Amino acid sequence: MVAKILYGTEVANKIKEELITKTEELKKDNIFPHLVVISTSYDKSSQVYVKSLEKKCNSIGIKFTEINIDEYDTTSAVELIKKTSHRDDVHGILIQSPLPKQFDSFMLKNSISPEKDVDGCTAENQGRIAYNKAFNQPCTPAGIVEILKYYEIPTEGKNVVIVNRTPVIGKPLSFMLLNLNATVTICHSKTVNLPSICKNADILITAIGKANFIGKDYIKPNSVVIDAGINCDENGKIVGDVVFDEAMELCEAVTPVPKGVGTVTSIMAMKNLIENIKK
């Protein structure tokens, strides 16, 4: 058997086309969708990400503004974020990660108004997922759910194992999949006997950050594997957490890296932004 490859690019392209249409409609009603990214000069590699966000916004027709903040002044940063949240011409705010260590990054992120928190990182949005009432869901979990829905992978009654317990991915994703009637197990670095738990998964979702870590010993035959890891292997090649060839042999379906989860993640902030306006 050879697994079906679940291309995130295909999902992302479909979402992008929809967003272009919706953005045009909004502009006819004199609403000009606008994303603000709060950035620092701290992390060079994430500046590349900010640039790619700008390009993506441009290609959809969303106005993009980058506001660079003083790296040593949390109080001013919080005030700026609150003020930006109150601007009628701003529909979404993102804070570049990682932030310099001297910042209280939770406090900073939690200063965004939940209605404009297109990254779904505020406590209010995280908690609203428990009630299935989030204004904005975090981008990576939301992207994973989009992939499952696009490829019509059923979740009800399925055993889903998530290897990640962060508030960015694993925790909110667990609630989103519970809301879709999956049985959910969350694993992490302290999990004992990880391979045998993963091998029970009908749907295995990994975001570990270790190149080629998840091999055939972790994969149930005919299962679905969603690889949200983005790593460099020893040859400098971008790979996921999963040994792709072994997953291809065993699984029913698997996401590739690149062209997988990451491509959908990066468009979800724009999807959140446009949907916020519609609400």
Add this chain to the structure above:
Amino acid sequence: MVAKILYGTEVANKIKEELITKTEELKKDNIFPHLVVISTSYDKSSQVYVKSLEKKCNSIGIKFTEINIDEYDTTSAVELIKKTSHRDDVHGILIQSPLPKQFDSFMLKNSISPEKDVDGCTAENQGRIAYNKAFNQPCTPAGIVEILKYYEIPTEGKNVVIVNRTPVIGKPLSFMLLNLNATVTICHSKTVNLPSICKNADILITAIGKANFIGKDYIKPNSVVIDAGINCDENGKIVGDVVFDEAMELCEAVTPVPKGVGTVTSIMAMKNLIENIKK
């Protein structure tokens, strides 16, 4: 083997003694702890619960006020809750459940200021659990964690299975146990093959609401079983979800019903209240 019985009453009594001491200290500093319960005349049985809260507050030295609201006016109720949240002489607010169906109960609960939400039901507090930064944690999950800590039951690396996915118990409890390094599985009514999943649990936590539902087929030998169910059996006797005799034979430790989780749950709101003042 006969299991150890984990009496919630023992944990609750210890907490109560600590709260009495802390309340006396606060009063010496001219701080008079005060709980407000927002109630309706809708549900008779929960009125009994409100009375028992009043008694418990009295026995600790916490001032208790019940405010009865109009059952048909959400707007006034929300305003009242917000106004009460801003009162300096009020340190905790609880809303009686269940609320009449015509109310938007999420909106009502979410109107409590997170710092005074001693039931931990606001989205802000639910989401803060993901970051391990909650002002107040929901009472039943917090009570269960108190029992595990009191009886020194290790959680790190343990497989915990929770049968409940509500925002009142299962969802926040899963995050609290992840924060304690457990591997967590959340099950519910749509879970396929519940017995075999439960039988893998080092710690099984049930809040199903079905008398004597969890028997020996669900229980791993030498495991710990925490029974958060409160049900009437066919003879009108209060029992849990677990067939107690079978758990006693198989387990290392088990909570009884009554005198189990429920007794700790009902004191956690007061613990939250006193800790809020100290913060």
